[in-house]
Amino acid sequence: MIVPLIKGLSLTLKHFFSKPITIQYPEEKFECYPGFRGLHRLRTDEDGRAKCVACQLCATVCPSGCIHIEVVEDDELGRYAKRYEIDLARCIFCGFCVEACPVGAIVMTPKYELADYSREAMQYDKGMLLRK
Numbered sequence: 001m002i003v004p005l006i007k008g009l010s011l012t013l014k015h016f017f018s019k020p021i022t023i024q025y026p027e028e029k030f031e032c033y034p035g036f037r038g039l040h041r042l043r044t045d046e047d048g049r050a051k052c053v054a055c056q057l058c059a060t061v062c063p064s065g066c067i068h069i070e071v072v073e074d075d076e077l078g079r080y081a082k083r084y085e086i087d088l089a090r091c092i093f094c095g096f097c098v099e100a101c102p103v104g105a106i107v108m109t110p111k112y113e114l115a116d117y118s119r120e121a122m123q124y125d126k127g128m129l130l131r132k
């Protein structure tokens, strides 16, 4: 009976003197771990063009169905995504889209402050995803 009590008290005492893990958000920011899955970003090539080849694998694999792509075949530009949108209100940040992409066109950044006041504001289009 007394042994578990002493164990419990010693644990409390140990944590009493250790550095607190609470941070004063939003003044202090959370430091993301490597591999943290935050906001998506579409990558560009050396000419500044979106790397996405509009294969739609990311949209196919997405368990939330929150990626919407409009594919265009152009004689000059080839196949590309005219419209590329992610509905962040539905995204579960699983990272499957990143893993499925054959050309590394989409990555996830450490950006995590994504709350907003409307569903419309959570719709990220191609321009927004390229800028992030």
Ligand code: SF4
Pocket (backbone or CB within 6 Å): 058, 061, 062, 063, 064, 065, 066, 067, 086, 090, 091, 092, 093, 094, 095, 096, 097, 098
């Ligand atoms: S992170 Fe997951 S849920 Fe979000 S867009 Fe990618 S595949 Fe879909």
Ligand code: SF4
Pocket (backbone or CB within 6 Å): 051, 052, 053, 054, 055, 056, 057, 058, 059, 069, 100, 101, 102, 103, 104, 105, 106
């Ligand atoms: S998987 Fe990659 S290349 Fe294919 S549509 Fe998605 S982002 Fe574009």
